[in-house]
Amino acid sequence: MSIVNSLSPRAISAPESGIVEVVNYARGREGLLPLWVGEGDLPSPDFVNRAAMDALAGGETFYTYQRGIPELRQALSAYYARHFGIDLPVDHFYVTGSGMQAIQIAVQAMTSPGDELVYLTPAWPNIAAALEIAGARSVGVELRFEAGKWAIDLDSIEAATTNKTRALFINTPSNPTGWTATREDLAAILALARKHGLWIMADEIYARYYFPGGRAPSFLDVMDVDDKVMFVNSFSKNWSMTGWRVGWIVAPPQTGQVIENLIQYSTSGVAQFMQRGAVAALNEGDAFVQKNIEKAKRSRDILCDALIATNRVETLKPDGALYAFLKIDGVTDSRKAAIDIVDKTGVGLAPGTAFGPGGELFLRACFLRDPAQIQVAADRLCDYILKL
Numbered sequence: 001m002s003i004v005n006s007l008s009p010r011a012i013s014a015p016e017s018g019i020v021e022v023v024n025y026a027r028g029r030e031g032l033l034p035l036w037v038g039e040g041d042l043p044s045p046d047f048v049n050r051a052a053m054d055a056l057a058g059g060e061t062f063y064t065y066q067r068g069i070p071e072l073r074q075a076l077s078a079y080y081a082r083h084f085g086i087d088l089p090v091d092h093f094y095v096t097g098s099g100m101q102a103i104q105i106a107v108q109a110m111t112s113p114g115d116e117l118v119y120l121t122p123a124w125p126n127i128a129a130a131l132e133i134a135g136a137r138s139v140g141v142e143l144r145f146e147a148g149k150w151a152i153d154l155d156s157i158e159a160a161t162t163n164k165t166r167a168l169f170i171n172t173p174s175n176p177t178g179w180t181a182t183r184e185d186l187a188a189i190l191a192l193a194r195k196h197g198l199w200i201m202a203d204e205i206y207a208r209y210y211f212p213g214g215r216a217p218s219f220l221d222v223m224d225v226d227d228k229v230m231f232v233n234s235f236s237k238n239w240s241m242t243g244w245r246v247g248w249i250v251a252p253p254q255t256g257q258v259i260e261n262l263i264q265y266s267t268s269g270v271a272q273f274m275q276r277g278a279v280a281a282l283n284e285g286d287a288f289v290q291k292n293i294e295k296a297k298r299s300r301d302i303l304c305d306a307l308i309a310t311n312r313v314e315t316l317k318p319d320g321a322l323y324a325f326l327k328i329d330g331v332t333d334s335r336k337a338a339i340d341i342v343d344k345t346g347v348g349l350a351p352g353t354a355f356g357p358g359g360e361l362f363l364r365a366c367f368l369r370d371p372a373q374i375q376v377a378a379d380r381l382c383d384y385i386l387k388l
Contacts, residue, residue, distance in 0.1 A: 018354025052277035068095025099234025122359030178318020
């Protein structure tokens, strides 16, 4: 038996990320325009960095609150009051080592080995992988794609629900499709979850990136205080903090000790000086986030208008999130196409094969970048497409 084969079967079966595969293939090339991962082109803002550096210099390097420092939990409460119009006391908030860890903790809290979780696909691949590693089963339900637009099929979601189903994972606005649930969609999903006694894991990380204006509809708009909804989120996208690996969970206070225990036995909490940066992001960062949103909208329009004008790309401008999910005429293998595109154009895209059923023919481009860079990327892509 080889060394690898002596490891846990669950660990061995963890899939390689189809996104990271392309990134590793082309990382560091000169003139590369990297639109493959979900981050912008700006570093973290100075007011966030300064808060963390001051805390580090001040000796905030000891063990701290596993649920998060009180100042950060209070800042999260105030953030939800400002942007979601809801009063959630601090005992609803739990700080995690990234949005990914928030998902892992929610998976551990909601499912046992052999249980099932239903999610909408195409989807960010990490949710399905996190479930499978935990011993649960991911059940994908494809969004409908018609005339370039994505929509849910509630009947298909219900049909996928079995006596083994413990939860639904709903990401809206969606990575990668940009599908954004209406308030009516959310109310219908919540009614289904209530009917079957299911948890909802709500990934609303892109709620502020809602291009019709304001923020996207949220389960917070339709749920009651005793509904079984757990929100997972991250500081990564809004405040250009992808490398910080700080996230949070919003959950019923009754679950607090369970969540704290799961944090204890994974990371034992997030570094206090990093949490000080997160406090500054929430308390001082509204203007910064608004500029990111405005930049994303301009770049979305540049990229999508150019692609649609080729008459060889099927897509529409997404209402939310940070991605153009595009279907190019003649492309039948998006993994192969992503490699070919980076070789011939210097534009890095994520292959739709990485996002599960329904995504195989698509490519994803993140447009949270300087509009001038996006224009260059759009010109290169359109030239490539028109030569196919």
